[in-house]
Amino acid sequence: xxxxxxxxxxxxxxxxxxxxxxxxxxxxxxxxxxxxxxxxxxxxxxxxxxxxxxxxxxxxxxxxxxxxxxxxxxxxxxxxxxxxxxxxxxxxxxxxxxxxxxxxxxxxxxxxxxxxxxxxxxxxxxxxxxxxxxxxxxxxxxxxxxxxxxxx
Numbered sequence: 659x660x661x662x663x664x665x666x667x668x669x670x671x672x673x674x675x676x677x678x679x680x681x682x683x684x685x686x687x688x689x690x691x692x693x694x695x696x697x698x699x700x701x702x703x704x705x706x707x708x709x710x711x712x713x714x715x716x717x718x719x720x721x722x723x724x725x726x727x728x729x730x731x732x733x734x735x736x737x738x739x740x741x742x743x744x745x746x747x748x749x750x751x752x753x754x755x756x757x758x759x760x761x762x763x764x765x766x767x768x769x770x771x772x773x774x775x776x777x778x779x780x781x782x783x784x785x786x787x788x789x790x791x792x793x794x795x796x797x798x799x800x801x802x803x804x805x806x807x808x809x810x
Contacts, residue, residue, distance in 0.1 A: 663699035664690040665706050669797045672706060672773070674699045680720035683771045686793040706774065710804075715741045717775045725769060732766035739780040742806040746784045760784075768792055780807065 661676040664687070671690050675683040676698035684702060695703075701719060708714035723733065735753045739745050747767065751759040763781075770778040773793055779801045783789040791798035 661694050661696035661699050662691070663693055663695040663703045665703045666690065667706065667710050669800050670793075674702045674706075676702075677722065680722035681772060681775070682722055682724065684773045684775055685771065686773060686797060702775070709774065712804075719775060721772055721775065723771045723776070725766070725771070728762065729766040729769055732763050733770055733772075733776050733778075736767070736770070736776050736778055736781065739777055741777075744780050744782045744786075744802065744807050747781055748784050750781060764790065774801065780805075 659678055660682075661678060663674045665672045665674065671687045673683070673685050673687045673691070674681065676696050678696055678698070681698055681702055684706075698720060705714055705717050705719065709717070723730075725733065731754050732750060735750050738753075747760040747763045748757070750763045751757055754763070767778045767781050768790055770776050770792070773779075779791055779793075779798045788795055788798055788802075
């Protein structure tokens, strides 16, 4: 069974999906929709609201994103990037033990199904430019400014 909640954030609607045991997906959407919440989706909604209000710096959620072993290794390293900081794709590649895997890291980053909580928005180009974000570069920029990583 899939459970769903929506949160209307300052940068758009966010859909939260759970399998009844853990969060499977947190994704930006164009609109909200019908809800069938559970304890996991509601906890995520509350924690996202606290994050957007500036009162939460980390998340305590059970996560079960679908992905390959490599994607999971990348996503796990993303969780180590602190709020207010950024990291390049190459730096993430080095941290997972393959300095030549920056393009593969970029692909895995783009497939991250759990936006914000698994902070793929904190990964930027080696030239410090904002690059690719499934939620859109405007949202990536907003999130980094919100976290104090961008002061422009």
